[in-house]
Amino acid sequence: MNKSKGKACMCEVAANRSVLLKRLDAVLDEYVSKPGGLIPVLQIAQGIFGYLPEDVLKQICLRMNKSYSEVAGVVSFYSFFSTTKRGRYLVRVCMGTACYVRGGKQVLDAIKQHLKIDVGETTPDGKFTLETARCFGACGLAPVMMVNDVVHQRVKAARVQDILDQYRQGEKGKRAARKGWK
Amino acid sequence: MLTITIDSRQVHADEGNTILDVARREGIRIPTLCYLEGVQAIGACRLCVVEVEGAKTLMASCVTPVVDGMIIRTNTRRVRDARRTVMELLLSEHVGDCKTCSRSEDCELRKIAAELGIDTIEYQGATTNSVIDMSTPGILRDNGKCIKCRRCVAVCTQVQAVGAIFPQFRGFKTTIGPAFGKELADVPCVQCGQCAAVCPTGAIVEISHIDKVWNALEDKSKTVVVQTAPAVRASLGECFDLPPGTLVTGKMVTALRRLGFATVFDTNFSADLTIIEEGMELLSRLRKCVEGGEKVALPQFTSCSPGWVKYVEYFYPEFIPNVSTCKSPQQMFGAMAKTYWAEKIGKRAEDMFVVSIMPCHAKKFEAERPEMNDSGVQDVDAVLTTRELGKMIKEAGIDFVSLPDEEMDRILGVSSGAADIFANSGGVMEAALRTAWEVITGRELPFEKLHVVTLAGLKGIKEAEVEIKGTVPEWSFLEGVVLKVAVVSGLGNARSVLENIKSGAKTYHFVEVMTCPGGCVGGGGQPRITTDEVRQKRLDAIYREDEGKQLRKSHDNPKIKQLYGEFLGAPLGQKSHHLLHTTYVQREKV
Numbered sequence: 082m083n084k085s086k087g088k089a090c091m092c093e094v095a096a097n098r099s100v101l102l103k104r105l106d107a108v109l110d111e112y113v114s115k116p117g118g119l120i121p122v123l124q125i126a127q128g129i130f131g132y133l134p135e136d137v138l139k140q141i142c143l144r145m146n147k148s149y150s151e152v153a154g155v156v157s158f159y160s161f162f163s164t165t166k167r168g169r170y171l172v173r174v175c176m177g178t179a180c181y182v183r184g185g186k187q188v189l190d191a192i193k194q195h196l197k198i199d200v201g202e203t204t205p206d207g208k209f210t211l212e213t214a215r216c217f218g219a220c221g222l223a224p225v226m227m228v229n230d231v232v233h234q235r236v237k238a239a240r241v242q243d244i245l246d247q248y249r250q251g252e253k254g255k256r257a258a259r260k261g262w263k
Numbered sequence: 264m265l266t267i268t269i270d271s272r273q274v275h276a277d278e279g280n281t282i283l284d285v286a287r288r289e290g291i292r293i294p295t296l297c298y299l300e301g302v303q304a305i306g307a308c309r310l311c312v313v314e315v316e317g318a319k320t321l322m323a324s325c326v327t328p329v330v331d332g333m334i335i336r337t338n339t340r341r342v343r344d345a346r347r348t349v350m351e352l353l354l355s356e357h358v359g360d361c362k363t364c365s366r367s368e369d370c371e372l373r374k375i376a377a378e379l380g381i382d383t384i385e386y387q388g389a390t391t392n393s394v395i396d397m398s399t400p401g402i403l404r405d406n407g408k409c410i411k412c413r414r415c416v417a418v419c420t421q422v423q424a425v426g427a428i429f430p431q432f433r434g435f436k437t438t439i440g441p442a443f444g445k446e447l448a449d450v451p452c453v454q455c456g457q458c459a460a461v462c463p464t465g466a467i468v469e470i471s472h473i474d475k476v477w478n479a480l481e482d483k484s485k486t487v488v489v490q491t492a493p494a495v496r497a498s499l500g501e502c503f504d505l506p507p508g509t510l511v512t513g514k515m516v517t518a519l520r521r522l523g524f525a526t527v528f529d530t531n532f533s534a535d536l537t538i539i540e541e542g543m544e545l546l547s548r549l550r551k552c553v554e555g556g557e558k559v560a561l562p563q564f565t566s567c568s569p570g571w572v573k574y575v576e577y578f579y580p581e582f583i584p585n586v587s588t589c590k591s592p593q594q595m596f597g598a599m600a601k602t603y604w605a606e607k608i609g610k611r612a613e614d615m616f617v618v619s620i621m622p623c624h625a626k627k628f629e630a631e632r633p634e635m636n637d638s639g640v641q642d643v644d645a646v647l648t649t650r651e652l653g654k655m656i657k658e659a660g661i662d663f664v665s666l667p668d669e670e671m672d673r674i675l676g677v678s679s680g681a682a683d684i685f686a687n688s689g690g691v692m693e694a695a696l697r698t699a700w701e702v703i704t705g706r707e708l709p710f711e712k713l714h715v716v717t718l719a720g721l722k723g724i725k726e727a728e729v730e731i732k733g734t735v736p737e738w739s740f741l742e743g744v745v746l747k748v749a750v751v752s753g754l755g756n757a758r759s760v761l762e763n764i765k766s767g768a769k770t771y772h773f774v775e776v777m778t779c780p781g782g783c784v785g786g787g788g789q790p791r792i793t794t795d796e797v798r799q800k801r802l803d804a805i806y807r808e809d810e811g812k813q814l815r816k817s818h819d820n821p822k823i824k825q826l827y828g829e830f831l832g833a834p835l836g837q838k839s840h841h842l843l844h845t846t847y848v849q850r851e852k853v
């Protein structure tokens with residue numbers, strides 16, 4: 082098994098994934114017969130895999146006896162579901178009314194410029210994914226952005242680079258990662 | 264009993280009626296778009312609004328139940344303005360050009376816009392992104408023309424239990440279609456076309472074969488043969504404003520000749536042939552099971568309806584062995600036309616061009632199945648829906664209504680009444696029983712006018728039991744057996760029946776399944792829009808056609824006997840096996 086490092090690595094990835102799929106199965110066992118179980122299942126699945134890959138969605142369809150188009154309809158309706166692999170840090174900028182009028186749009190533009198990606202995309206190094214959100218319920222602190230589950234308040238476009246740099250290496254990154262985001 | 268006032272008229276209404284129900288009954292027209300009788304009432308489009316005294320806002324009549332003493336106004340300035348606003352917003356987003364749209368003749372959106380007196384569109388907003396999806400053989404989708412009424416979703420999910428199309432994304436980006444905006448070919452879709460049958464606009468239509476057919480008709484090197492499905496003769500008239508249920512068999516034949524078809528044949532002929540093959544298949548399964556004690560796949564399911572066949576392939580592959588191996592009448596016809604008939608007229612299969620006129624989208628898919636090449640080339644080259652034939656007749660400048668009646672050509676145009684009723688849910692079963700009963704007992708099916716009344720009509724699931732008595736010696740092992748049959752239409756109903764069979768709650772020997780509610784008379788390719796009332800009229804017309812025939816039973820068709828004598832040999836024989844039977848494939852469920 083451990084003849085070549087590369088091979089062992091692949092085994093690990095595959096093994097990891099099969100562990101994750103088992104976890105998904107256990108979740109499905111619990112939710113299959115629950116009415117309204119689809120959204121919780123999708124949320125948990127996204128928690129397990131970090132995003133919702135096609136094969137995971139199809140597995141959910143099969144077990145919950147729903148069509149792929151129906152499940153896709155739900156997934157594509159809610160902005161918190163993602164079907165693409167996310168970066169290590171999910172950067173979400175609030176586009177709710179309060180944030181928007183207080184400069185949320187400029188913050189978003191600054192991030193886009195800085196990371197050289199658009200909303201919904203991930204940086205090539207796999208570090209950042211950029212998304213917008215409706216409201217984090219922190220309108221008094223607008224404009225707000227979140228990196229994984231850390232809230233940054235009263236963000237100014239000029240400060241964006243500093244914030245992101247903290248995650249590139251520093252402590253904050255580790256802390257956010259510890260909090261459970263893959 | 265409730266009493267309400269609608270447009271100053273006092274009328275009675277029943278508990279649970281909506282305002283729309285009452286208005287329709289009273290002959291008051293309220294425009295609707297998202298409402299679909301018996302399938303969907305979601306109050307989404309707000310086109311059907313009315314004024315209700317005491318209510319602050321206008322009410323959507325399709326979802327508002329009446330209450331005693333309610334005072335309703337359906338025709339006030341406020342109502343008219345509101346409806347017009349709804350329509351103007353829809354039109355401002357709409358991407359389509361009525362002049363060239365294939366739906367312009369019977370488009371509900373266009374018609375209602377005209378009724379509401381809309382001549383200019385004041386809103387200038389962003390328009391829908393028009394993406395054309397021609398990824399499947401039978402269905403063309405054009406998002407630009409979609410008004411997001413969701414009628415197609417309701418039909419595909421609730422009536423057909425397929426769920427190929429759903430609203431995707433949100434807000435202005437919402438599209439109605441397959442997962443994540445993919446193409447229809449990327450998801451399981453049985454090609455039934457029921458979505459196209461209920462769509463109020465040109466957003467879902469058939470993939471047109473009209474050009475292909477015109478080209479073939481002009482191609483001197485081709486002998487173009489046409490076959491017409493049983494259900495078309497009871498509906499084609501509607502394309503020319505004849506009332507539903509007008510039988511136009513003779514005019515249809517004349518029109519086809521004038522369009523230039525060299526030979527006009529009948530799918531009815533191969534429907535008779537199907538009964539012989541499929542009936543014998545059933546009897547041989549029964550023999551193996553009852554006499555031989557073998558384990559055989561029972562019940563046997565009919566295989567005439569390609570949407571149903573595809574449904575089994577996707578969702579219930581464990582039942583594939585139960586589906587009759589018989590090709591559908593369309594495909595039996597194609598195989599016979601390009602072998603038996605071609606030989607008779609001294610042509611090769613590749614010189615023949617076979618066109619079928621079908622009430623169906625799924626037949627376009629079926630004709631393109633790789634299994635359907637037993638003559639050496641594709642057995643059926645082009646499939647026109649009833650609506651497409653209507654269009655071609657108009658294009659050719661033929662005044663359909665005043666045409667004289669002509670008769671189908673000989674041999675492959677001769678058929679019995681048993682073939683006609685293939686158009687109706689319950690018809691294949693009745694036709695099979697007419698023949699099988701006589702084979703087993705030597706006597707005629709003992710019912711008035713040969714009709715199995717309990718299996719006829721629009722009910723989605725129908726069942727019957729007949730005790731077999733007075734068998735001839737060869738079939739004496741069936742003496743006393745209670746034959747259990749079921750007739751199903753609409754795939755949602757088929758799913759219930761399959762689940763019942765799976766769980767053991769029900770057992771049958773033979774089950775007829777039609778993809779579309781009511782059978783082919785309600786097919787996805789029929790003139791729009793098919794309501795239950797229209798279905799019933801077409802059903803009745805088909806039974807009239809059957810009763811008017813000299814021949815009522817498939818095995819009495821002399822041309823079928825001739826075909827076996829000259830070419831096929833015996834039913835279920837080697838040649839039949841090669842040309843008239845087929846195989847199925849399992850498909851990915853998700």
Ligand code: SF4
Nearest residue numbers: 359360361364370465
């Ligand atoms: S869908 Fe109807 S309104 Fe739209 S272009 Fe076609 S005919 Fe005109």
Ligand code: SF4
Nearest residue numbers: 419452453455456458
């Ligand atoms: S053709 Fe039938 S299965 Fe396919 S999308 Fe339309 S209604 Fe659904």
Ligand code: SF4
Nearest residue numbers: 409410412413415462
């Ligand atoms: S495709 Fe047709 S039926 Fe479906 S939502 Fe659009 S307009 Fe309505």
Ligand code: FES
Nearest residue numbers: 297306308309325
């Ligand atoms: S028809 Fe009543 S709201 Fe659409």
